[in-house]
Amino acid sequence: MVVQGEQFTIQGNSISDLCAEYGTPLYIYDSEVVARQYAKLKSVFNVEKLSINYACKALTNISILRLMHSLGSGIDAVSIGEIHLALKAGFDPNQIVFTPSSVASSELSAAKKLGVRITLDNLDAIRYWGVHHPGIPVALRINPGVKAGGNEKISVGHSDSKFGIPIRYLEKVRLHLKENNVKVIGLHMHTGSDILDVSLFLQATDILFEVAHTFQNLEYLDFGSGFKVPYHPNDATTDIDLFGREVSAKFNEFCAKEGRQLELMIEPGKYLVSDAGTFVVRVNAIKQAINTIFAGVNSGLNHFIRPMFYDSYHEIVNVSNPNDTLEDYSVVGYICETDTFAWNRAISKIRPGDLLAFRNAGAYCFMMASNYNSRLLPAEVLVHEGIPYLIRRRQELEDLFRDLTDPEIHWRG
Ligand SMILES: Cc1ncc(COP(=O)(O)O)c(C=O)c1O
Secondary structure: OEEEOOEEEEOOEEHHHHHHHHOOOEEEEEHHHHHHHHHHHHHOOOOOOEEEEEEHHHOOOHHHHHHHHHHOOEEEEOOHHHHHHHHHOOOOHHHEEEOOOOOOHHHHHHHHHHOOEEEEOOHHHHHHHHHHOOOOOEEEEEEOOOOOOOOHHHEOOOOOOOOOEEHHHHHHHHHHHHHOOOOEEEEEOOOEOOEOOHHHHHHHHHHHHHHHOOOOOOOEEEOOOOEOOOOOOOOOOOOHHHHHHHHHHHHHHHHHHHOOOOEEEEOOOHHHHOOOEEEEEEEEEEEEOOOOEEEEEOOOOOOOOHHHHOOOOOOEEEOOOOOOOEEEEEEEOOOOOOOEEEEEEEEEOOOOOOEEEEOOOOOOOHHHOOOHHHOOOOEEEEEEOOEEEEEEOOOOHHHHHOOOOOOOOOOOO
């Protein structure tokens, strides 16, 4: 979303016009931003074989997956549903890395049937695999025991995290796999999201290399993701150039020392789609309280839960009245919970009926939406080469009843 004179636009389309056409609340994505982020990330690495596998949990709309495919990306999937979506979007099974956590063994077998690359992250899954799929190679997700990430909920590489196999269990794992002739062709780690400090990435990277030295059949090393994107206008971000340079150098050195050419993989979510998304809502009511003025909007935690779930900051602009005097508002939702998007935030004077736009609404936003309070899910629009496309229709009242079976039960009384 950029400012053009008095207007906020996406590839030349005014946000107000898009809302007039598609209604509100509305998620709008900008394909140019995704392409820019993808190209930037690709450019920072200097290795022979690189795979960028989009962590599609961030935003799985099939048109976004098709866009990623057109850019040359692979897919990091965490559920059988995501694998099916990626296949439907045109990805080849070997472009899909399945990295689940605590899934049923039947889901592992289903993924194997679909021919995707499988990453296992616990001993039970490994035992199951050895018995049911002997001889079929896998990757292992290791837990590097490094604490990194923007907050507790997104720090996933420390030793008490549920993710990955702690290094001290690797010998046991190795024995199981050997007994069943299962080769380990990949090692994976992901330490968290919103990691600012490149040295934390590199600390975990060194651990991955140490482990990789002990596995002789490796074809790839997957360094996960967690790159921090700016939320505040002047926010610090992960120094992606430094990260790419350092990891490439370490990776090339490792390959040269070991005498084997591996593939370097990463799996970014936020970095590719966060800034590409804008969420637009309409103001229903302005209410003066003792310590704040509330701007109540036609959405809530049911559509956009990150501010409540992660305390995440999202810049809010008044699209309808961008250049008026700044006043402090608490922007809140219509859900019967405390769903505060921002508390006492300076925003250009807000009137009922104004459109407010949230920036950085591409990653983990629509994907976490629900029908809570029996509210309907919003529409999604992708702007590509200047043209807006509706990529998900707005839900209708009928959608609330669609899955209810409503059996004839004889109620007492
Ligand atoms: C295994 C794995 N890989 C990649 C990602 C993407 O992380 P980010 O969105 O911070 O790039 C996640 C995020 O939860 C993840 O769990």
